Amino acid sequence: MTHYLFYPGCSMESSAKAYYDSLMAVCKPLGLDLQEINDWNCCGATEYVSISLTPAYALIGRNLALAEQQANGSRTVVAPCSACYLNLAKADYYMRERPVLGEKVNTALAAGGLHYDPGSLVIRHLLDVIINDIGLDKVKEKVTRPLTGLRLAPYLGCMAPRPDYDHRWSNPEYPTELDRLLKVLGAEVIDFPLKTHCCGGHMTQIAPSTAFELIRRLVHAADQYHADLMVTLCPMCQMNVDAFQGEMNNHFHTDYHMPILFFTQLIGLAFGIDPKELGFGKELVSAGPALARIGVEAPAGEKGGEPPRKPKKTDGLPMPRMMEEERLP
Amino acid sequence: MTTQTVSPPDTIRFLEEVSAATAGVSRLEMCIQCGTCGGSCPSSSDMDHTPRMLFAMIRAGMREEALRSNTPWICVSCYHCTVRCPQGVHIADVMYTLKGMAIRAKLYQDSTAPDFSKTFVDMVEEYGRSYEFGLATRHYLKHFPLRLPSMTPMGLGMLSKKRMDISPRRIEGIEQLTAILSRAKELEAA
Structure with missing residues (x-):
């Protein structure tokens, strides 16, 4: 077993519960021993830093300080959420790059009896x-149920591969890590050109039309490539593409139905783990039909989550049909 | 015709102010106005100014115009510009800095985006964790009441699939966090 410190982040407990459940289910077969940082707090997402700099970094600093205290032999903090990962990594990096920030953060942490030495942890x-x-x-050794016949669009979004100050990814704009992993699981993987394009982030909350256009581009591209599913590693990307797909469809008068799952759910599936343990059915755009095609019976989840499917009017006034035509292969 | 002149120290002062308020080393003064940032931006079409224009305005000391721009608020933090910038300017982080400065100077007119950040921060300061249900209800009722009907299926879906907690979770060390944040705010104001 490889031992790591683990920072789950707020989404893993709520909107990305499927990510958390499936990660916990695949830890043992992968030989991952994750020790959760006790009493961690929110990373501030992209919001706190827009309000005030020192408090934003002190908020992140508390997590780093707690992690350092609990290190117990491991110096590596693993974050499954891209925004959490970036915030922790950026705080550590900027505290090194600009020592005056490091001093301020540590002065603030001292008010809570804490301290963090920048560079002492690896995020x-x-x-x-x-x-x-x-x-x-x-990973390949553990595959007992290859995902043969499933066509996947790997989607990483922005904040995992960029800005990548510590050079952990193969490429900040076109990383192949997720592609390679999904291929090992036996799936057919699309060379998805929008794999690190933006999902809109918090724009679904503050400037919906900006966000809907970004979501439309992703879903439209995946649809054109005849993907069965999009696969992601970020709770925010999953939330935007999945939960806001219905509203995006209403906005553009489109009728996309593109499910998006977490990569850990697909690892679990390929490892032969019961789909019930992997959080299937929590997605609002159901992945059930796609999975049924490869003979997997995934739980549909509680009813009520399907996005509204507006019947297309064919006898009304002539309307612009560009979106429809664009969808033709 | 009178020519309005801006004295060089004022110009430099604004550039320095923005740089000093940015997390890492901003490298803002290194911008060569190539436009790679705007060309790489997925949301530039909704921006008042492309990042390149905005940075030129900052260097020209156009404080008020720069802080009134919607550009930082339309930035989606995708870091495409940041990794492509030939000068290594920390563009996305400069955008965060400008948002904070615009809020403090009360210059940005649209309240939706600053309010969202403030509500989020309020929840985090209160509980130590984000609280999506409280955030979403408060934010949508105030800013997007007309959006509620089209959002209902999504909201109900999130609740019925247990992807949103109705009650918040509070961390044990909330007093410690409050002490740390209060101290950080004093340092920020100093």
Whole structure:
């Protein structure tokens, strides 16, 4: 077992519960021993730093200080959420790059009896650890139910591969880590050109039309490539593409139905783990039909989550049909 | 015709102010106005100014115009510009800095985006964790009441699939966190 400190982040307890459940289910077969940082707090997402700099970094600093205290032999903090990963990694990096920030953060932490030495921990994303520490050979060994016949669009979004100050990814704009992992699971993997394009982040909350256009581009591209599913490693990306797909469809008068799952759910599936333990059915755009095609009966989850499917009017006034035409292969 | 002149120290002062308020080393003064940032931006079409224009305005000392721009608020933090910038300017982080400065100077007119950040921060300061249900209800009722009907299926889906907690979770060390943040705020104001 490889031992790591683990920072789950707020989403893993709520909106990305499927990510958390499936990660816990695949830890043992992967040989991952994750020790959760006790009493961690929110990383501040992209919001706190927009309000005030020192408090934003002190908020992140508390997590780093707690992690350092609880290190117990391991110096590596693993974060499954891209925004959490980036915030922790950036705080550590900027405290080194600009010592005056480091001093301020530590002065603030001292008010809570804490201290963090920048550079003493290594912050890494979960996928990076699975690919580079555990290795694809080990993953391949554990595959008992290859995902043969499933066409996947690997989607990483922004904050895992960029800005990547510590050079952990193969490329900040076109990383192949997720592609390689999904191929080992036996799936057919699309060379998805939008794999690190933006999902809109918090724009679904503050400037919906900006966000809907970004979501439309992703879903439209995956649809054009005849993907069965998009696969992601970020709770925010999953939330935007999945939960806001219905509203995006209403906005553009489109009718996309593109499920998006977490990569850990697919690892679990390929390892032969019961889909009930992997959080299937929590997605609002159901992945059930796609999975049924490869003979997997995934739980549909409680009813009520399907996005509204507006019937297309064919006898009304002539309307612009560009979106429809664009969808033709 | 009178020519308005801006004295060089004022110009430099604003550039320095923005740089000093940015987390890492901003390298803002290194911008060569190549436009790679705007060309790489997925949301630039909704921006008042492309990042390149905004940085030129900062260097020209156009404080008020720069802080009134919607550009930092439309930035989606995708870091495409940041990794492509040939000068290594920390563009996304400069955008965060400008948001904070615009809020403090009360210059940004649209309240939706600053309010969202403030509500999020309020929840984090209160509980130590983010509280999506409280954040979403408060934010949508105030800023997007007309969006609620089209959002209902999504909200109900999130609740019925247990992807959103109705009650918040509070960390044990909330007093410690409060002490740390209070101290950090004093340092920020100093």
